[in-house]
Amino acid sequence: MQPSPSHILRPPDNALLPWWYSIPVYAVMLGAIVYLSPSVSPLIVIGGLVVLFVTAYYPEIPLVAFVFIGVTKPWVDENIALFQTIDYTVFLAVYLFALMFITRIRRRTDTLPSFANVLPVLFIFSLCLFIGVIYSSAPPYGFEKASRFFLFNILLFVATIVIIKDKNDIIRILAICVGLSFVFATIMLYEGVTHFLSGNVTEIIRMTILGANPISSARIFSLSFLILLVAAYYTENRRNKIILYLSSVYFLIALIVTNSRGPLLSTIAAVFIFALFLSDMKYKTIAMYFGLFFAAIISVFLFLPDFFTSRYEVLMAVDAAQQTVQGGEADTVGSRWMMWSMAFSGAFTSVWNFIIGHGTGSFASLFPFEGIRWYPHNIFAEIFYELGIIGLMIFLVHLGQISRYTRIIWEKTKRHSELRLITAIVTVIIIGAFMASLVSGDLTDNRYLWFQFGLIVALGRILLHKARLDPH
Secondary structure (H helix, E strand, O other): OOOOOOOOOHHHHHHHOHHHHHHHHHHHHHHHHHHOOOOOHHHHHHHHHHHHHHHHOHHHHHHHHHHHHHHHHHHHHHOOOOHOOOOOHHHHHHHHHHHHHHHHHHHHHOOOOOOOHHHHHHHHHHHHHHHHHHOOOOHHHHHHHHHHHHHHHHHHHHHHHOOOOHHHHHHHHHHHHEEEEOOOOOOHHEEEEEHHHHHHOOOOOOOOOOOOHHHHHHHHHHHHHHHHHHHHHHHOOHHHHHHHHHHHHHHHHHHHOOOOOOHHHHHHHHHHHHHHHHHHHHHHHHHHHHHHHHHHHHHHHHHOHHHHHHHHHOOOOOOOOOOEEEOEEOHHHHHHHHHHHHHHHHHHHHHHHHHOOOOOHHHHHHOOOOOOOOOOOOOOHHHHHHHHHHHHHHHHHHHHHHHHHHHHHHHHHHHHHHHHHHHHHHHHHHHHHHHHHHOOOOOOOOOHHHHHHHHHHHHHHHHHHHHEEEEE
């Protein structure tokens, strides 16, 4: 008996590329790589063949790899010679686009209803970014920013919707996210313990994955923590519930030791919103869970050495090491307030600035440092300053569409218990990502937000398909 093609393990007969297609595809890819980088290592050749066959059965893997690119790219660029010639982000984007195209042909997934309203508004917003380059005070950076949003953010959004066919695809994606995060957390914590035992520590350590930006590392740990926490809440099996809660604590520790305060606060905010507004818990139960949650955080702080957590002690004060930028501190909580104030007040300097903004990427020109691309660390402040009220309103329309999708799906999944857990997880991780976009990153850094938008839109298509099959 043939296994169902929707099975979570994805049986071989559901591969995107049969083996007789894989050989010529691999030959073309290898030829292009050898032409661009003649000194390519034999390991790359072997590894490329393995990657091709794995992603033929699991296209979710390159999708998640693209989400995690902020963590992996620094290490890949430094250690794999091929990607010192070919940009890793562009390479992965092209590969993901090819998989998306093949998925559309092979699986014949009807994605049109999912794009009917959402994609046009997103394209209009992207067009505004390109128009903003024309009058930007930093046109090279503005063009790069607009291009990256169009090529990467929109690609991630569309690819997520196209690749997902059923609920098990979403489960696989979430499982891969947690699995990779576990590997990264283990590597990071192992390196931290090794440094600690060797005595090779500094006054303040911001632990990270493979030398990546600590904020990028913190975000993936936040993602996995929220996935496991919500899964634990909805799991009825007591044993599995305990395992999931304990596993979430592991990611909480990893999140804390990155010393990234914004992702930690946004994670706490997401948990609070879920408990208060989305769960069925009574206030006493919420109080009990939050007591346990904060007890876990406090326990982690007490357990960890001081140099792991010292940065949190100055959460509302100036850091020990200050960098002055136009009278503000460049790496402190105070710098966030300074940048937000500069962005919002700058939008009101003239009628035209209020309407169309200062231009894409122009916020960076406020700071007299070449090569440093500053941004307000708030997605609304960034859009308002650079694209004005027009760009902000278009973005709010797009955000409103996603919110409407989420609200409708939340109501409909009350009648589909098997989708309730997935809906709850996706909703909470969207909240967490959105809260994080209010305190860190720019439009392109927050591309994982559009990955999660894609998850909720794909979930809406799955529900629509179920309604057609079972109108009652």
